[in-house]
Amino acid sequence: MEANRSQNGIQLLLAAEQEAQHIVNGARTAKTARLKQAKEEAEKEIAEFRAQMEKEFQKKVAESSGDSGANVKRLEQETEAKIQHLKVEAARISNDVVQMLLRHVTTVKN
Incomplete structure (x- = not known):
């Protein structure tokens, strides 16, 4: 068992x-x-x-x-706008610059 x-x-x-x-x-x-x-x-x-x-x-x-053509066109437009802005600014102050230069050139200092 x-x-x-x-x-x-x-x-x-x-x-x-x-x-x-x-x-x-x-x-x-x-x-x-x-x-x-x-x-x-x-x-x-x-x-x-x-x-x-x-x-x-x-x-x-x-x-x-x-999309390079679009980028070139955009850059050309931005450049042209900046050039135009510079031309406008130059035309605006050119008379003052000429007057200042003439004043300094014609002033005699001792």
Whole structure:
């Protein structure tokens, strides 16, 4: 009877060990599946982010180089406006400058 009880205890331990092994294997499989799923999700997010950054980059490139004619025209207009402003200012004060120069040139100091 004692041998039968001992044999029964060993069988229970072996069964518990096998059940534990199944649980561990199931956990490993679930972990591997979750890691694979997480990797796929991360790759998808990376691809979306890369596409978004590429789109923004292409937009900036198009703004800076593709629209070059408009930029040149805008710069020419700004330059012309500044030149006209300087001409107006020069014409406005040129008489005063001439008078000041004449006064200094014709004044004799001892």
